Amino acid sequence: MNPVTRRAADMAAEIYRGKATRPDEVAARLEANRAELRPVLGDRLPSPGALAEDPGIVAFERELAMRDRNPTILREQAINAGLRDVVDGLAPQGDPAKLQLAASEEAARLRAETQTANDAAIAQRQLRVDTVEGRAQTADAARRGDAAPLAPYQSADAAAGASQRLDNAVVDQTYLPDRTRKNELYSAVDPNRTEMVDATPMIDAATRVRQQINELGPQGQQLPAEFVQRVERLAPNIEQQPSRVLGPDGAPVMRDVNTGGTGQAAVGDIVDLQKYTGKARETARQAGNFDLADNIGQLRAGASRAVEGSPAAAEANNNYAENFAPKYRPGPGDEMAKFTKEIDRDATRSTTPPSETAKRFLSSPEKAAALRRVLDDSPAGAQGNAAVRDYLLSDLATSGVIDSRSGMIRPDRLRAWRQSYGNQLEAAPGFGSEVDAMIARAQKGERVSDGLAQQIKAAQTRLRETERAAGRSERDIDDRISKGALGAVIDADPDKAVHSIMQNQANAAGRLRELAALTANNPDARAGLKAAVRDYLIDRGTTSAVEKLPPGDSRSPLSPAKVQALFGDHANALTAVFSPAEMSAMRVVQKALELQRTEQVRVRSGSDTIEKGLSASVFDNARDTPLGRAAEIVTRLKFGMLKGGGMIASARRFLGNMTPEDSRQALDLLNRAAIDPDLALLLASREVKVGSPQYVNTVQRLLGAAAATRESVSEDERRPLEVTVRPTRN
Numbered sequence: 267m268n269p270v271t272r273r274a275a276d277m278a279a280e281i282y283r284g285k286a287t288r289p290d291e292v293a294a295r296l297e298a299n300r301a302e303l304r305p306v307l308g309d310r311l312p313s314p315g316a317l318a319e320d321p322g323i324v325a326f327e328r329e330l331a332m333r334d335r336n337p338t339i340l341r342e343q344a345i346n347a348g349l350r351d352v353v354d355g356l357a358p359q360g361d362p363a364k365l366q367l368a369a370s371e372e373a374a375r376l377r378a379e380t381q382t383a384n385d386a387a388i389a390q391r392q393l394r395v396d397t398v399e400g401r402a403q404t405a406d407a408a409r410r411g412d413a414a415p416l417a418p419y420q421s422a423d424a425a426a427g428a429s430q431r432l433d434n435a436v437v438d439q440t441y442l443p444d445r446t447r448k449n450e451l452y453s454a455v456d457p458n459r460t461e462m463v464d465a466t467p468m469i470d471a472a473t474r475v476r477q478q479i480n481e482l483g484p485q486g487q488q489l490p491a492e493f494v495q496r497v498e499r500l501a502p503n504i505e506q507q508p509s510r511v512l513g514p515d516g517a518p519v520m521r522d523v524n525t526g527g528t529g530q531a532a533v534g535d536i537v538d539l540q541k542y543t544g545k546a547r548e549t550a551r552q553a554g555n556f557d558l559a560d561n562i563g564q565l566r567a568g569a570s571r572a573v574e575g576s577p578a579a580a581e582a583n584n585n586y587a588e589n590f591a592p593k594y595r596p597g598p599g600d601e602m603a604k605f606t607k608e609i610d611r612d613a614t615r616s617t618t619p620p621s622e623t624a625k626r627f628l629s630s631p632e633k634a635a636a637l638r639r640v641l642d643d644s645p646a647g648a649q650g651n652a653a654v655r656d657y658l659l660s661d662l663a664t665s666g667v668i669d670s671r672s673g674m675i676r677p678d679r680l681r682a683w684r685q686s687y688g689n690q691l692e693a694a695p696g697f698g699s700e701v702d703a704m705i706a707r708a709q710k711g712e713r714v715s716d717g718l719a720q721q722i723k724a725a726q727t728r729l730r731e732t733e734r735a736a737g738r739s740e741r742d743i744d745d746r747i748s749k750g751a752l753g754a755v756i757d758a759d760p761d762k763a764v765h766s767i768m769q770n771q772a773n774a775a776g777r778l779r780e781l782a783a784l785t786a787n788n789p790d791a792r793a794g795l796k797a798a799v800r801d802y803l804i805d806r807g808t809t810s811a812v813e814k815l816p817p818g819d820s821r822s823p824l825s826p827a828k829v830q831a832l833f834g835d836h837a838n839a840l841t842a843v844f845s846p847a848e849m850s851a852m853r854v855v856q857k858a859l860e861l862q863r864t865e866q867v868r869v870r871s872g873s874d875t876i877e878k879g880l881s882a883s884v885f886d887n888a889r890d891t892p893l894g895r896a897a898e899i900v901t902r903l904k905f906g907m908l909k910g911g912g913m914i915a916s917a918r919r920f921l922g923n924m925t926p927e928d929s930r931q932a933l934d935l936l937n938r939a940a941i942d943p944d945l946a947l948l949l950a951s952r953e954v955k956v957g958s959p960q961y962v963n964t965v966q967r968l969l970g971a972a973a974a975t976r977e978s979v980s981e982d983e984r985r986p987l988e989v990t991v992r993p994t995r996n
Contacts, residue, residue, distance in 0.1 A: 271931060278932045282936060287323070288320060291320070292950035293947055296317045296947050302857060306854040307858060310344045313341065317861060317943060323950075338941075343815055344816070349855050350815070352854070356848055356851070360796050361793070362794045362795075364794035365755060365785065365795045366755055368785060369756050369784065376743050379738075390732075405711060405720075406715060409672075425661060426621040428624060430621055431649065431652070431656070432623055432650055433623040433624075434646070436640055437623075440641075445590075447589075448590045452537055455537045462532055463536070465500045467568045468569045471567065471568025497539075501527055502527060533576045536569050537573065537579060539569060547559045548598075601633040602636040602640055628658070634690045634693040637650075637693055675711075684698075751781050754767050762802070764781075764798040764799055774836060782842050799844075806832055807832050809823060826860065
């Protein structure tokens with residue numbers, strides 16, 4: 267394994283491009299054709315010169331092959347075998363006999379269908395009767411199926427169970443946790459009564475209430491006396507009292523003495539007073555004493571202002587105002603407020619039995635709205651919604667909506683039940699729409715049971731049967747079979763199932779489309795059709811030159827001219843049989859054969875570019891060594907166009923800058939480029955400047971280099987690039 271020098275890579279690229287007919291187009295054409303062929307043929311491709319469609323490169327490859335034709339022969343045998351593999355693979359498992367079997371079965375089917383068409387008219391009336399009865403039974407079964415989901419809800423315990431589940435969601439999983447949270451927050455406010463706040467806002471509120479009392483009414487009915495007195499005792503009361511100090515006049519000096527409160531109160535005490543005033547205000551409202559309730563409200567507002575600075579009190583008040591009150595205390599007449607207060611007063615639930623909860627809240631739109639307000643903000647909302655739906659379904663199932671004799675839903679009773687509830691059905695989200703859909707199905711089922719839809723369908727069935735029977739006859743079918751594609755396939759030899767069709771170019775495409783339709787749902791028959799067409803292509807598109815295939819391959823190679831003619835005659839017919847992917851593969855075969863024809867360039871043995879010697883001191887000193895002989899060949903490839911003495915002079919100047927090893931490596935690169943598209947593409951490309959380190963590195967990589975190049979050296983320096991080149995395998 268020897269390193270490749272930059273001089274060798276430079277010379278190989280210059281010679282390769284110099285041999286090209288159109289050097290600037292070689293790379294693009296080579297890359298485009300290889301990209302088109304490789305997905306189908308893999309690495310079994312035409313030579314790089316053929317891929318580039320460049321006669322000059324092709325001739326150069328032939329010139330190089332004059333010394334060793336084995337690589338070229340092996341490549342040509344490989345691509346010929348690859349092309350046959352592609353064509354053979356169009357139907358690898360196809361058997362034309364399967365196509366003939368399918369054609370025979372189709373012919374038999376058509377004849378039987380024609381024969382039975384006459385019997386259809388006889389059975390027409392009975393068919394109508396059977397159809398009406400069958401569809402009526404189906405419609406009745408569907409209507410009973412619509413009623414079946416209501417059966418579990420007809421039991422006496424269904425409604426009570428649903429109500430208890432609703433109560434659990436509303437009370438146990440929503441109200442009681444919210445109430446506990448409220449009480450815990452208030453209990454955590456100043457438990458040791460150490461947080462003192464200015465009680466002035468509360469004292470001022472008590473003063474205003476006392477001043478606003480209706481003088482015409484009894485004070486006891488308008489003023490919460492006990493609460494006001496407790497608040498007033500908190501206010502300071504400054505009085506003038508004599509001191510022990512005597513003045514100039516001998517009388518005791520007067521001093522200010524606070525005989526009242528400190529003006530402050532513990533936050534915890536204020537919160538406790540709020541609990542009291544809350545109950546007091548509710549009691550006043552229930553008694554109809556709204557003046558007293560309003561005054562208590564003012565006192566409560568003052569107390570709230572007094573504890574605004576306490577974080578714990580603020581948290582408790584915020585929770586009450588934002589979470590608890592909107593759900594459970596929106597107003598005195600709200601059903602949820604009444605319900606929860608009854609629970610607070612009676613923990614035994616004797617006045618609020620869970621089995622009656624659903625009925626209580628579904629008895630009016632307002633009560634249903636109160637229920638929805640809580641469920642919409644409940645962790646058990648889904649359970650509550652399901653329970654409401656179950657309760658409504660139980661009420662529906664026991665309302666007489668199901669006919670006791672037929673077991674079907676009566677649309678009239680279902681509509682009446684729907685109207686009795688109205689918007690209250692939306693207490694279970696979407697249930698109103700569910701009932702509306704149930705009504706629509708019940709009404710439709712009732713119409714179908716009347717027979718209208720069945721009569722229409724029966725009439726349509728009779729019409730279709732009459733149309734299918736019209737115009738059919740045994741003579742028409744026999745004529746169609748014998749003169750069409752079916753007859754051509756059935757009567758043919760299995761090995762030439764479609765030969766007669768393909769030979770008739772006028773209607774080949776139409777008949778192949780007929781066979782394609784026949785085999786559309788029969789994979790075996792479709793494979794047989796493809797195999798038959800493939801066999802025709804092989805029979806008409808190959809030659810007897812078996813030496814063009816690898817030893818042991820007894821198949822016949824494809825003929826470029828014959829294949830071109832076949833494609834020209836049958837392109838439209840082939841698209842009726844083969845898939846787009848298979849057609850694409852055949853076009854690749856056609857393209858590869860066309861490119862192979864480019865390789866038919868003859869080079870006369872002993873041409874001037876190879877056989878004539880060059881005279882130079884370096885050449886003369888080294889010509890008898892293996893490296894010298896390689897240098898001689900590369901020099902002739904470069905300067906073969908020079909004449910006479912000029913040629914010899916140029917050769918000497920060229921060899922003066924190259925070692926024999928450089929020449930041998932350049933020849934090795936050119937030989938490899940004749941069979942390696944990647945290396946040929948690099949030598950022909952202008953994207954990397956010839957002679958640059960990048961160019962040489964790329965050459966080394968394509969040749970399988972195992973080491974990186976060192977720093978670039980000057981043109982006069984003889985040290986080669988330290989890159990190891992591994993020999994390629996033929």
